[in-house]
Amino acid sequence: MNYKNFPMVPRVVFGRGSFNQLNELISPKRLSINAPFIFLVDDVFRGNAWLTSRIPLAYDDRVIYISAKDEPKTSQVDSLVEEIILTSRQGTSGIIGIGGGTILDLAKAVAIMLTNEGEAKDYQGWDLVKNPAVYHVGIPTISGTGAEVSRTTVLTGPDMKLGINSDFTPFDQVILDPELTKGVQKNQWFYTGMDCYIHCIESLTGTYLNAFSQSYGEIALQLCKQVFLEDNLSDVDSQDKLMMASWHGGMSIAYSQVGVAHAISYGLSYLLGTKHGIGNCIVFDHLEEFYPEGVALFKEMKKKHDIYLPKGICAHLDDSKFDIMINISLSLEPLWENALGKGWKKIMTREKLKQLYKKM
Amino acid sequence: MNYKNFPMVPRVVFGRGSFNQLNELISPKRLSINAPFIFLVDDVFRGNAWLTSRIPLAYDDRVIYISAKDEPKTSQVDSLVEEIILTSRQGTSGIIGIGGGTILDLAKAVAIMLTNEGEAKDYQGWDLVKNPAVYHVGIPTISGTGAEVSRTTVLTGPDMKLGINSDFTPFDQVILDPELTKGVQKNQWFYTGMDCYIHCIESLTGTYLNAFSQSYGEIALQLCKQVFLEDNLSDVDSQDKLMMASWHGGMSIAYSQVGVAHAISYGLSYLLGTKHGIGNCIVFDHLEEFYPEGVALFKEMKKKHDIYLPKGICAHLDDSKFDIMINISLSLEPLWENALGKGWKKIMTREKLKQLYKKM
Numbered sequence: 001m002n003y004k005n006f007p008m009v010p011r012v013v014f015g016r017g018s019f020n021q022l023n024e025l026i027s028p029k030r031l032s033i034n035a036p037f038i039f040l041v042d043d044v045f046r047g048n049a050w051l052t053s054r055i056p057l058a059y060d061d062r063v064i065y066i067s068a069k070d071e072p073k074t075s076q077v078d079s080l081v082e083e084i085i086l087t088s089r090q091g092t093s094g095i096i097g098i099g100g101g102t103i104l105d106l107a108k109a110v111a112i113m114l115t116n117e118g119e120a121k122d123y124q125g126w127d128l129v130k131n132p133a134v135y136h137v138g139i140p141t142i143s144g145t146g147a148e149v150s151r152t153t154v155l156t157g158p159d160m161k162l163g164i165n166s167d168f169t170p171f172d173q174v175i176l177d178p179e180l181t182k183g184v185q186k187n188q189w190f191y192t193g194m195d196c197y198i199h200c201i202e203s204l205t206g207t208y209l210n211a212f213s214q215s216y217g218e219i220a221l222q223l224c225k226q227v228f229l230e231d232n233l234s235d236v237d238s239q240d241k242l243m244m245a246s247w248h249g250g251m252s253i254a255y256s257q258v259g260v261a262h263a264i265s266y267g268l269s270y271l272l273g274t275k276h277g278i279g280n281c282i283v284f285d286h287l288e289e290f291y292p293e294g295v296a297l298f299k300e301m302k303k304k305h306d307i308y309l310p311k312g313i314c315a316h317l318d319d320s321k322f323d324i325m326i327n328i329s330l331s332l333e334p335l336w337e338n339a340l341g342k343g344w345k346k347i348m349t350r351e352k353l354k355q356l357y358k359k360m
Numbered sequence: 361m362n363y364k365n366f367p368m369v370p371r372v373v374f375g376r377g378s379f380n381q382l383n384e385l386i387s388p389k390r391l392s393i394n395a396p397f398i399f400l401v402d403d404v405f406r407g408n409a410w411l412t413s414r415i416p417l418a419y420d421d422r423v424i425y426i427s428a429k430d431e432p433k434t435s436q437v438d439s440l441v442e443e444i445i446l447t448s449r450q451g452t453s454g455i456i457g458i459g460g461g462t463i464l465d466l467a468k469a470v471a472i473m474l475t476n477e478g479e480a481k482d483y484q485g486w487d488l489v490k491n492p493a494v495y496h497v498g499i500p501t502i503s504g505t506g507a508e509v510s511r512t513t514v515l516t517g518p519d520m521k522l523g524i525n526s527d528f529t530p531f532d533q534v535i536l537d538p539e540l541t542k543g544v545q546k547n548q549w550f551y552t553g554m555d556c557y558i559h560c561i562e563s564l565t566g567t568y569l570n571a572f573s574q575s576y577g578e579i580a581l582q583l584c585k586q587v588f589l590e591d592n593l594s595d596v597d598s599q600d601k602l603m604m605a606s607w608h609g610g611m612s613i614a615y616s617q618v619g620v621a622h623a624i625s626y627g628l629s630y631l632l633g634t635k636h637g638i639g640n641c642i643v644f645d646h647l648e649e650f651y652p653e654g655v656a657l658f659k660e661m662k663k664k665h666d667i668y669l670p671k672g673i674c675a676h677l678d679d680s681k682f683d684i685m686i687n688i689s690l691s692l693e694p695l696w697e698n699a700l701g702k703g704w705k706k707i708m709t710r711e712k713l714k715q716l717y718k719k720m
Contacts, residue, residue: 003377005371005381006372007371008368010368011365013364013366014571015570015572018363211604212374214604215605216579218582219579223575243571244574248575255374
């Protein structure tokens with residue numbers, strides 16, 4: 001048996017207000033005055049001086065605002081890379097992603113594609129990246145995806161929704177400043193937080209589980225329960241704990257795998273563009289059969305926070321559309337094998353999966 | 361406020377039998393056939409072919425067996441460095457530590473001193489190391505110290521017992537193979553495991569605590585409770601969980617601090633050479649006043665495993681000896697401040713500390 005040699009984020013700062021240290025952290029990494037830092041920033045922060053006034057711009061450094069309304073695409077990565085290359089005179093000193101999973105995944109992918117030939121879609125898969133990425137920093141502003149700590153960047157390409165999984169993908173530096181999450185809207189807070197919760201359930205009940213993943217998964221799960229079910233948590237504690245839950249949840253799946261909810265929701269995202277957080281919630285709500293305790297607790301959390309999920313998103317689809325989603329979903333073999341074991345194909349037939357999609 | 365930019369171990373492998381991957385992991389790091397890898401191995405493994413036959417030796421690579429009977433010393437580091445330099449024709453490709461906290465701390469310190477001038481004692485303190493260390497790998501064979509993940513290497517020097525704390529201290533690669541701990545003797549298993557337990561209590565009750573440290577400390581504490589108090593854990597699960605407890609416990613103190621037990625036990629180690637694990641136990645057993653719940657649970661664990669701690673180790677000491685221990689202990693200001701707050705000097709007077717030492 002060969003075990004993964006897992007690359008961890010080599011540098012991490014934690015603390016409320018630690019975003020103020022960004023300049024101090026990145027300055028030593030500047031290659032030259034003609035090699036800018038590019039800040040990819042979630043466009044919800046456009047005009048928000050509390051955050052943007054603290055982005056340290058010098059020389060040719062630039063902020064590019066990006067909408068996180070849609071899931072990140074390989075074509076979007078390619079456009080960003082082209083734009084950055086065209087406007088940088090002597091290369092790029094670094095990419096700094098400031099946002100949620102979408103922005104963080106884009107930052108990782110852009111950093112990789114600045115030093116690797118071809119198009120982003122060529123690198124979707126496992127260990128296809130040849131050259132180290134440019135220096136890249138991740139600064140989450142919403143908690144739950146684990147993108148700040150993972151060795152993947154999940155992109156929707158022309159043929160598939162699949163990550164660029166490589167040793168060069170993880171950030172070189174992460175800043176965990178829970179204060180940056182204070183303005184997150186309630187629905188988004190819930191959907192993204194549930195991404196972490198669902199990671200944990202999928203990892204902890206999966207056949208790939210080992211003691212390494214289990215220890216990270218259990219602490220992340222406990223933190224999620226505190227954040228989403230306890231009544232006496234202050235806002236500050238809640239923000240701090242959810243940011244750590246996301247971190248540990250990401251570590252947990254790094255050494256195991258996600259499962260049924262992710263496998264099915266990837267189909268929704270690919271066909272309908274459903275965002276990852278809400279997509280996972282829509283799917284997980286129907287998975288009592290596979291995760292009875294996890295789904296029961298999920299419904300309790302949903303009720304507690306008055307969250308109403310969209311219904312009937314697959315109602316208008318014809319058979320050819322279901323086939324597309326089913327093909328995408330069933331192609332994610334490691335996820336199914338983790339969730340249901342080596343005999344998963346007998347359990348999750350095309351027909352069974354179609355019936356599940358029809359409920360959503 | 362400025363937050364620490366914490367360096368994490370950049371690469372980790374976890375799994376039973378993962379020690380077999382050592383050759384594959386280090387081979388790409390070989391600088392030349394004349395630059396050997398040096399394996400520092402706990403001498404309890406001398407003649408143990410199950411382990412030693414799997415150490416991948418090539419060219420001028422060498423195993424140096426080291427006794428872990430005594431705490432690691434700066435002079436020992438200096439001798440090892442001299443020996444390695446004299447017998448290596450073109451530098452050293454890497455240092456691989458295989459053992460407990462003593463061996464791991466020596467491996468880290470030797471790796472640093474191979475690229476930094478002067479003597480090891482010159483670097484005891486915070487951020488005094490100037491040059492990156494040579495490539496170094498940590499492979500724990502007993503669980504609890506957290507040395508596999510920390511940014512320090514604690515050494516007894518001529519003037520003090522203090523760590524070389526630096527960004528260059530952490531291992532470049534760690535292999536967590538819980539199977540390597542299967543032959544550990546029961547007393548040693550308990551003392552070293554309690555190092556982790558005591559770390560957690562000190563970190564979780566300390567004034568330096570934040571949500572980052574808390575999340576790591578809580579999972580480590582839970583794992584310790586499972587390992588030392590539950591009846592139905594298999595040997596395999598127990599080994600796996602204690603190795604993860606050590607890892608998370610180390611991460612917890614990395615971003616906070618230890619406390620009273622460590623501050624007092626450093627005095628014992630410095631004067632009497634008391635090993636760190638047993639020293640912490642001897643001290644912690646008398647700290648009900650500071651850690652009431654933690655000490656009560658410690659006594660329960662001690663009883664469950666029929667552990668009898670030495671008594672009266674300070675009985676024969678005269679006042680000048682007490683003064684030495686008190687001076688060493690009280691010099692560790694961050695530990696006291698973490699444990700007792702900014703007004704610690706009013707709580708832990710020299711006389712009070714002397715009375716505590718007299719009980720031991």
